[in-house]
Amino acid sequence: MPDANTIAVIPGDGIGKEVVPEGVRVLDAAAGAFGFELAYREFDFASADYWTRTGTMLPGDWFETLRGFDAIFFGAVGWPQVVPDHVSLWGSLLQFRRGFDQYVNLRPTRLMPGVASPLAGRSPGEVDFWVVRENTEGEYSSIGGRIFEGTERETVMQETVMTRVGVDRVLRFAFELAARRPRRKLTSATKSNGISVTMPYWDERVAAMAQQYPQVDVDQFHIDILTANFVLHPDWFDVVVASNLFGDILSDLGPACAGTIGIAPSANINPERRFPSLFEPVHGSAPDIAGRGIANPIGQIWCAAMMLDHLGHDAAGAAVLAAIEQVLARGPEQAPLTPDLGGSGTTAELGAEIAEAVAGAG
Numbered sequence: 001m002p003d004a005n006t007i008a009v010i011p012g013d014g015i016g017k018e019v020v021p022e023g024v025r026v027l028d029a030a031a032g033a034f035g036f037e038l039a040y041r042e043f044d045f046a047s048a049d050y051w052t053r054t055g056t057m058l059p060g061d062w063f064e065t066l067r068g069f070d071a072i073f074f075g076a077v078g079w080p081q082v083v084p085d086h087v088s089l090w091g092s093l094l095q096f097r098r099g100f101d102q103y104v105n106l107r108p109t110r111l112m113p114g115v116a117s118p119l120a121g122r123s124p125g126e127v128d129f130w131v132v133r134e135n136t137e138g139e140y141s142s143i144g145g146r147i148f149e150g151t152e153r154e155t156v157m158q159e160t161v162m163t164r165v166g167v168d169r170v171l172r173f174a175f176e177l178a179a180r181r182p183r184r185k186l187t188s189a190t191k192s193n194g195i196s197v198t199m200p201y202w203d204e205r206v207a208a209m210a211q212q213y214p215q216v217d218v219d220q221f222h223i224d225i226l227t228a229n230f231v232l233h234p235d236w237f238d239v240v241v242a243s244n245l246f247g248d249i250l251s252d253l254g255p256a257c258a259g260t261i262g263i264a265p266s267a268n269i270n271p272e273r274r275f276p277s278l279f280e281p282v283h284g285s286a287p288d289i290a291g292r293g294i295a296n297p298i299g300q301i302w303c304a305a306m307m308l309d310h311l312g313h314d315a316a317g318a319a320v321l322a323a324i325e326q327v328l329a330r331g332p333e334q335a336p337l338t339p340d341l342g343g344s345g346t347t348a349e350l351g352a353e354i355a356e357a358v359a360g361a362g
C-alpha cells in the first residue's frame with residue numbers, strides 16, 4: 001500500500017465543528033472500502049476560541065506547519081460576536097489561499113435528487129456544471145488609492161490586474177477539466193463590450209488556449225446575460241471559467257440554482273501541488289443553528305469527495321458522491337435528512353447514513 005495521504009483537519013467555528021467530524025467519518029469509510037490510508041492531524045487555530053486565547057487567528061508558523069500536508073479539510077471560520085468577520089477571514093482563510101497559491105476556486109453546481117431547485121421544472125441531470133473562478137488576481141487587487149480625501153475633488157481608483165501567467169493557468173485548469181468531462185464544453189465569462197482593456201485580453205487568452213484543446217467546444221457570454229442564462233438555461237453549461245469578480249458572483253449563483261446552501265462544496269486548488277489545496281463547504285459557521293446538532297453535513301461530505309478526487313482516489317470520490325445522491329433520493333421519510341431538507345435527522349445521523357452507504361460500495 002502506498003504511503004498514507006496526510007490531511008490537516010481544521011474545524012474552525014460554529015457548525016464547522018459539527019460537520020467536519022461527519023466528513024472525516026465518511027472519509028474513513030471510503031478509505032476502508034477502497035483500501036487506502038489517510039493520516040489526519042487536527043488543528044484548533046482559525047477559530048474564535050484560538051483568537052480569544054492568543055489574540056491571533058493563526059500561529060506564527062502556520063505556513064511551515066501546514067505546507068507539508070497533502071490537503072486541508074476545512075470547516076468554517078467566523079464568530080462575529082467575538083471576532084469581527086474581516087479579522088477572522090483575512091487572518092485565516094485568505095492567508096491560506098494566498099500563501100498556498102490556491103489560484104483555482106472550484107465549485108460544482110449539480111441538482112441532486114430529492115432537493116428542490118428554485119428553478120421551476122428542472123430535474124437532476126439537467127443542472128450539472130462546474131464554476132472555475134480565478135482566485136488570486138483580476139478585479140480583487142489592492143492596487144489603487146484615494147486622493148483629495150474629504151474635498152470636492154475626492155478621487156478613488158482601483159485597478160484590475162490580469163497577468164498572462166495568472167490568466168493562462170486558470171484557463172488551462174478549466175480546459176483540462178472540460179476535456180475530461182463527457183460533454184467537453186467550456187464557457188468563458190467576459191464583459192469585453194464594456195471593460196475594454198482587461199476583458200478583451202481575457203478573451204484573447206481564451207482563444208489562444210482553445211487552439212490547444214480542439215476537442216473542447218468553447219463559447220462565451222457577457223456576464224450580464226450569462227447570469228440570466230444560469231437561471232433560464234442551466235442545461236447549457238458544463239465548465240464555466242471566470243475572472244475573480246465574475247467567478248465570485250457565478251459561484252454563488254450556481255449552487256443557489258441547485259438548492260440548499262447546506263449541500264454545496266468548494267475547493268481552493270493549487271493544481272501543481274506545490275502546496276496543499278483546501279476543501280471547504282460554501283456555507284459559513286451558521287451561528288443561528290450552531291450547537292444544536294441539526295446542521296446539514298452534506299456540503300462538508302461533498303468536499304470530502306472532491307478531496308478524494310484531488311488525491312487521486314477517483315473511485316472513492318465517485319462512491320461518496322453516489323452515496324450522497326442515494327441517501328438524498330430516499331427523501332425525508334426514508335432517510336435521516338436534516339431540517340433544511342425537510343427532515344428531522346441530526347447531523348450525526350445523516351453523516352452515519354452516508355458513511356454506511358460508502359462502506360458498502362468498495
Ligand code: NAI
Nearest residue numbers: 076077078079080085262283284285286288289295296340
Ligand atoms: P452561513 O452560511 O453561516 O449561514 C447562512 C444561513 O444558512 C443561516 O441561516 C444558516 O443557518 C444556514 N446554513 C448554513 N449552513 C448550513 C448547513 N450546513 N445546514 C443547514 N443550514 C445551514 O452565513 P452567514 O450567517 O452569513 O455567516 C455566519 C458566519 O460564517 C460569519 O462569521 C461569516 O463570516 C462566516 N462565513 C464563513 C465562511 C467560510 O468559512 N468560508 C463562508 C461564509 C460565511
Ligand code: MG
Nearest residue numbers: 248249251252
Ligand atoms: Mg462569494
